[in-house]
Amino acid sequence: MAAEVKAPPLRADPGAPQALVPGAMAELKPYVANDKMQQALGFPGELTDGWHERAIGRMGELLDKYRSLKVYMDACVHCGACADKCHYFIGTQDPLNMPVARQDLMRSVYRRYFTLPGRLFPKLVGARDLTKEVLDQWYSYYNQCSECRRCSVFCPYGIDTAEVTMAAKEIMDVAGLGQKYTNEILGKVHRIGNNLGLPGPALADTLEGLEEDVKEETGQDVRFPLDEKGAEVLLVTPSADFFAEPHVDSLIGYAKVFHAAGIRWTLSSHASEAGNFGLFIGNYDQLQKVALRIREAALDLGVKRIVVGECGHAWRVAYSYWNTLTGIGAGGEDPFARMLQQQLDSRYRQPTHICELTWDLIERGALTLDKDANDHRVVTFHDSCNVARASRMGDHPGGQFEIPRAIIRAVANKYVEMPRGTTREQTFCCGGGGGLLTDELLDLRVKGALPRMEALSQVASGHGVNFMATICAICKAQFTKVLPYYGFKMGMVGGVHQLVSTAIRLGPKQ
Amino acid sequence: MGAPMSIAFALLFYAAFLVLVLGTGYRIATYIRTPAPLKIPTTPAPTTRGGVALRLGREVLFFESLFKANLWLWAAGWLFHVGLALVLLRHLRYFTEPVWGWVAWLQPFGVYAGFAMAAGLAGLWMRRIFVARVRYISTPSDHLMLVLLLAIALTGLGMKYVAHTDIVGVKRFFLGLMYFDWQPLPADPVLYAHLVLVALLMLIFPISKLLHAPGVFFSPSRNQVDDPREHRHVAPWAAGLDPKV
Structure with a gap:
């Protein structure tokens, strides 16, 4: 094949x-x-x-x-x-x-x-x-x-x-x-805690390695904490962020943001997965069971805020369904929801998207950013379908389009939009979402990427775009695989927080 | 009233009216009864109920989404529906005595609307026949539905412009049905055809794709408020699934 x-x-x-x-x-x-x-x-x-x-x-x-x-x-x-x-x-x-x-x-x-x-x-x-x-x-x-x-x-x-x-x-x-791909992965979440089947000790090792890498790069002790009780923020992120390229560069970006803002955060080995393939197979029980791991981790660790990393369908489930399925949110009047909602800090949106968190910090001037550090990149933004058409960020409709773009403009000098009709609510899927990110469907995935590749090709040849930022683990994995079929480099795709990671300056304020 | 034809039409219209009202009411009741367990508005979506009312209003009055999809389809569809709406309002004069002022005022527009309706329908049918992807998805009933509506429009226009029917008699017949004081229906083949087709449309309304008319108001992707973080939304059947605390 x-x-x-x-x-x-x-x-x-x-x-x-x-x-x-x-x-x-x-x-x-x-x-x-x-x-x-x-x-x-x-x-x-x-x-x-x-x-x-x-x-x-x-x-x-x-x-x-x-x-x-x-x-x-x-x-x-x-x-x-x-x-x-x-x-x-x-x-x-x-x-x-x-x-x-x-x-x-x-x-x-x-x-x-x-x-x-x-x-x-x-x-x-x-x-x-x-x-x-x-x-x-x-x-x-x-x-x-x-x-x-x-x-x-x-x-x-x-x-x-x-x-x-x-x-x-x-x-x-x-x-x-x-379907094997989705159902096998759901089994792994129940058995091990994440889609990739990465057990707790391996996760701890990986995070330790990341701390060393970032120390080497920046000279700063940026931490990647795991299972730390009493942390303010529980970060739930797609497990691909732990080691897949380019995903991990965004994880490093989140860690730098928390570090720079002085926010005590933690990952959880029990809920080491933001993705929820229960959505893809339309099964309410699976959707709820997978989501409940995050509630359990939040209660166990005693966190005040729950923040979600760059993942499209995970953000749909978190934003639109977590309050329904797990009580993570506000306005619950039943004991099940109140038990958690009394613990969470109601001054913050629950759950919060990592882009909302970062943008709030940028707006308050809490981060030192060197836009020129991204000058080797001409950036465009690919709206991920579940974020664009099934969720929101911020307080106003359409915040899911504005906030990631505002972050990119704050951390990079060169930004170009792809053609109208291919972005925002009319964005084209990467071609690998919904539980289709499996090799036996590669033919479909390559063909399904066509409209996005056409749009990218326009801004690549017209404006020299060489970096397509996105906030979805599936988009990142899918594009990494299919970009070469269209003559693009697979390194052209990356996360918004990868750009943040490049621009952010740590250490004492200058 | 006497004549067997008049009796047949009287019974037909009572039956059609009952099926239309009770059948559609039943379908709407099932839509109301069926919960929407998850928040699924197509975003960006309004964050207030007022905003949702505006969104639905734009959808129903201007076909906002269709406008984004395809201009020709929007033009034909909108022309047909606005034409139909005006024609229906114009027909109120056959059911009211004295005729309401605004219905009287509307009469000339209603006449042009008949042509608009037929033109829109013709456009929609051309699309179904000549656009390959639309032809592919069309079932025989999709074509017949357009034929039915077109035939209703043409017989109606025929009575206005070609062979006048005794509209005073028609009005007497329908007012008679409404007040259970039955009157004869003028004997006119074009009128018979027009009325049989209209009754057929009423009869199939609750069991056909005509349910899109009430359906649009119950579509969760359009009628839900975007506020899942602020309010816990739980369907009755799902509430029991929360683990006990």
């Missing part, structure tokens, strides 16, 4: 309609989770007898539990507003990667089993039985959606394909057809 993967050519006119290539991606499927991975999450090990009843049964349950799914199944008029908005459709030209067609894989089954016209006149309204073939189609194409929500921006009813994809993954899990 790897030998065949090639980047599609950049389009001369991204506005022109594309030809359809039916079936282009039908055969691309991620590896199926084995029975051990499935059972560790409480799902059937494989597609055994009764999968059909389990699938339809769960679909009915989800329709009763989620207004989103219920309304989205009914409301679509097939207008086609979303059809050309998906990066995977743009990159593959497979019509089943059009958001509406992807939704219809489920909507056709919904109509057959849950609506009158679908029961009576299936052909007329495009209703289908849930056969093994249809399930296979689900497995292909619901694993070709990164749940980025770009389509939902353009839908006149706000229909969000991510909600449909999540429901489909939940239904397939319950049928016994799980």
Whole structure:
């Protein structure tokens, strides 16, 4: 497979309609989770007898539990507003990667089993039985959606394909057809505490090594504390930050910011993962179970603030769901939420994004920054989908766009925006989100990156951009892998706090 | 009233009205009953309820999201819907006696709106036929829905411009239905066709994609307030899942 993967050519006119290539991606499927991975999450090990009843049964349950799914199944008029908005459709030209067609894989089954016209006149309204073939189609194409929500921006009813994809993954899990990459990782979080399976002692070693590296670079004793009770801040960050490139450079950036501001902080070996793949598979129990580790760590360590590192879907879960799932937030009136919320310092946003924290410090003049240190870089910013379309920073709508950009402008002299229609709420997914960051899907990932690569190529050739900053661990890993397919250096991608790390001056104020 | 045709139409419209109101009411009730367990507004989203009302208002009146998506689609869709809205308001004169002042004032606009509605529908149908990706996602019912609406518009315009029908008689018939004082329906094939199609539209409303009309108000990605850090949002079925403290 790897030998065949090639980047599609950049389009001369991204506005022109594309030809359809039916079936282009039908055969691309991620590896199926084995029975051990499935059972560790409480799902059937494989597609055994009764999968059909389990699938339809769960679909009915989800329709009763989620207004989103219920309304989205009914409301679509097939207008086609979303059809050309998906990066995977743009990159593959497979019509089943059009958001509406992807939704219809489920909507056709919904109509057959849950609506009158679908029961009576299936052909007329495009209703289908849930056969093994249809399930296979689900497995292909619901694993070709990164749940980025770009389509939902353009839908006149706000229909969000991510909600449909999540429901489909939940239904397939319950049928016994799980996806290996996501479900194996969820097992690791439960067993070890993070997605990468890095145990506590190894984490302690890694952090010690980082302290030595930073000492060598700056001459300062910048600490990377682990499990320190009584710290003010618990930092929860994607585990890739601990050793993957370029992620680790942002972790160093966070540590320098805490050091410069004199904030006592700690990481937790129990909650050494901000990512929450429960989101990707749409399973409420998994989502909550993974998130509860952070509540437990916060209570155990007695921290006053919870800060989240650079990770897109983690920030969605933290910002939008933690208060619901774990009580991390404010305004809770039940004992479960109050127990934690009384401990947390209500003068701060709970949880806080690391960019909110850093920007507050910059605004107060608490950091010494040397912008010229980044002069070898011409920077652009890639909005990560979950931050852009499923969360916020600061007090005003759109703060999730302004705050990271404000930080970049404060730490670098040369900043260029990518073309309109490819940034902010209309940003294109990196092509690797939603639980698709796995090698057997590389072909899809390379093709899905096409619209972002087109935008990057414009500012790279037009303005000499050589650094694309982003605040998502998946974006960083995905771009590192796919940039070379488009003729860019993989080192072009990095974190916002990597730039902060370069510019920040430690030691006594000059 | 006597004539079997009049009786048939009277029964048809009572049935269609009941199905429309009760069926759609039932669907709306299920939307209300079904909780939204997680905060999923498409951001940037308003941080207050007033802001959400404005967002929904812009969506319903101006099709804001569709405007961002595709100008031609927006133009055809908006033309059709505004045309339909004006035509429906114009038709109030057949159901009110005396006719309300603003309905009388609206009459000339309502006539042009009939053409706008037909033009919008034609545009939407052309798109469905000639744009490959829209053709790909279209089911037979998608085409038939446009045919139905177009036929309603054309029969309506036909009665206005080609073969006048006895609208005084039509009005007497519908007021009779409303006050249970049944009156004969003028015998006119174009009128029959127009009314059968309208009744059909009413009958399929609660079981078809026409549910997008109430659906837009219940879409969590559009109607939720962006305040998850400030307020704990827990659905009744999810509350029981919190670990005991």
